[in-house]
Amino acid sequence: MIHSMKISFISIVVLCFSGVVDGQAVLSKPENVPFAVTVFEDKARVHRQKEVEGTKGTREVVFSGLPASLDPASLRGRLVKSEDIKGLVLGVRMTREGLNTPPVDEVITLQEQLDNIKDQLLEVSFSLNRIELQSELLKRYRAILETSVSLTARELGKSFDSSLVHEIQQWLLDSDLSVAIEVDRLKQDQEKLNDRRGEILFDLNSYSIQEFDRGWTATVIFQLETSGTVSVELAYDVPTARWTPFHDARLDESTGFVSWEYGAKVIQSSGEDWKDVQLTLSTLRSSLGLSSGQLIPQEVTAIEIESKNKAARSLDSVNESPTEDSIRMDTEDFDDSWGAAPLVESDSGGVVTYQLKTPSSIPADGSAHAVTVAKYKMKATLDYQSIPLVSPRVFRRAKLVHEGIGVLLAGEVQCYRSGTFVGTGSVGTIYAGQSFEQHFGVEGRINVHVQDLQSFDKESSSSVFSRARVERRTGYTVKSYLEGEVPLELVSRIPVSMLEEVKVELGSDTEPTPQVNEDGICRWILNLKKGKPQEVILHWTAVADKGSEALLDLLK
Structure with missing residues (x-):
């Protein structure tokens, strides 16, 4: 009886190829393990292959020990193409194992x-809640200080010495920096813990009873038109696999070159180890669907919101990607000694595929296993950068160009400077030929001192033609203790007015004249000599029309 048989026909897949596949008593190789795997962002496609000696007619070949986690609907069988022997696959029969x-x-x-x-x-x-409370206290201290200094300055007039509050301002600045560093450290710890939590939940899901109750055996049924040796290939998907890109950047100060390694962390807990397989990595996601969906009409109400196009503007200017529909990375551009030169393809739909040159082994332990995708050696244009409004420190910067072929996907980057680990950062997606920047830690031998030189607030008088005015002067003193002459980019900003009632201009006391973009970002390129300080003054003014004085409060 059919019901007494312990065979359930779950999937019959009929595919026609001018290739091969088998049935009945067949001589096959003992190998019954994966030989090629393509890992996507949410699953993996595993390929097994058997070489069989078959005679003309309908034949069968059995693949046993398939993982319980595979998706039965994804099972496919095919015959590897052969000019001498022709045949076609009739179907794939699946049975549950013990x-x-x-x-x-x-x-x-x-x-x-x-x-x-x-x-x-x-x-x-x-800890983050505690730091947040500390940050609020510092804001209150700063507000109290500003109020006290303002009142005292008005009482004393020109005789007021602003240096009296410098020590308190420095303490507030140091406290803000300590808070920022602590918050950054805690958020990094939180991110790592969440990543590890996700990995454990991923493993627990793969260890569920449903995953482990039974494995699978697949029988590929095929028909040969002539006798001979053929290769039968079986492919199936497993959901418990994924990969993420990572980068390793190493700056050699003595040569001015950055060694950039692009790799991937592959995680899988499918129930079977992938040993010495041909590994391919792809950004394709099956969850993206088959179509773009339906466009919902956009309605404009009485309240019009200004579109925020600054981010798009900056992306267009920085991350200009090539227009070719496909990108292929030739292995001759790489050193074969390390054996990871990939074949890279990128189609117009944004899907990137990396086919690794050398065999890879990924155990089914749910842990991250690193594989190298590509290695580059980039000539760096080195300088230093300081953005006092963001951090009081000076940082080493390398300006780089991705002169290789292929796309470097966004991900975490481990940075080393002359062999010393300096920190973990992140990098966006980088296309072939694109320029980008990477920082390599703090440079303690360059100091930047910031001082508020003068603040001027003028209320509008009763005159019809009078205008309220806000004026700010900030001084920057930059001093280097490095040997020789070194370049440094100093970055600050002035407000940008999007309103006709308020006009903001760079003041006449600004020295030297900076480069200012449409977002108000000011940049000075300084050439520093050892022990010789350089002074920079940023001066800006803002005036408001009569009746719009309150808008200037945003700048105070």
Whole structure:
């Protein structure tokens, strides 16, 4: 009886190829493991292959030990093309294998790790709340100081010495920096803990009873028109796999070159190890769907909101991508000694595929395993950069050009400077031929001192022609203790008015004259000599029409 048979026909896939596939008693190679894997962002496609000796007629070949996590609907069989032997695949029959015991000890260990991470995340959250309260106190201290200084200055007039409050201002600045560093550290810890939490949940999902109750056996049924040796290939998808890009940047100060390694962290817990497989990485996501969907009409109400196009404007100017529909990376552009020169394809739909040159091994342990995609050696234009409004520190900067072929996807970058690890950052997507910047840590031998030289606020009088006015002067003193002459870019800003009632201009006392873009970002290129300070003054004024004085409060 059919019901007494322990075979359930789950998927019959009929594909026609001018290739090969088999049935009945067949001689096959003992290898029954994956030989090629394509990892997507939300799954992996695994390929197995058997070489069989078949005679004319309908044949079968069995693939056993398939993981329980595979998607039965994804199963496909095909015959590798051959000029001498022709045939076609008639279908694929699947059967459940015996019961597997779930790894109870591993599940318990993962659950304990998950509980521990939850506790750590709670501690980080408490610490962030504490830092937030500290930051609020500093804001109040600063407001009290500004009010006290303003009142005192008005009483004393020109005899008031602003240097009296410098020490308090420096303490507030140092406290703000400490708070910022602590917040940055806590958020990095929080991000790492959340990543690890996601990995554990990913593993626990793959260790569910549904995943481990039974494995699969697949039988590929095919028909040969002539006798001979053919290769039968079986492909299937497993959902418990993914990959993320990462970068490793190493600056050699002595040569001015940056060694840039582009790699991927591959995670899989499909239930079967991938040993020495041909690995391909793709950004394709099956969850993107088959169409773009329906466009919803946009209605403009009585309240009109100005479109925020600054971000798009800056992206257009910085991340200009090539217009070619496809990009292919030739292996001859790379050193074969390290063996990871990839084949890279990018279509007009934005999908990028990396086919690694050398075999890769990815165990099914749910951990991240690094593989190298490509290596580059980039000539750097080195200088220093300081943005006092963001940080009081000076940073080493390398201006680079991606002269290789292919796309470097956005991801985490580990930075080293002359062999010393200086920190972890991030980099956006970089296209072939694109210029970009990478910073390599703090330079303590260059100091930038900031001083508020003069603030002037004038209320409008009763005159019809009078206008309220705000004026600011800020001084920057930059001093280098490095040998020789070094370039530094100093960056600040002036307000940008989007209103006709308020006009903001760069003041006449600004020295030297900076480069100012449409967003009010001011840049000075300074050539510093050891022990010789350079002075920069930023002066700007803002005036408001009669009746619009309140708008200037935003600039005070």
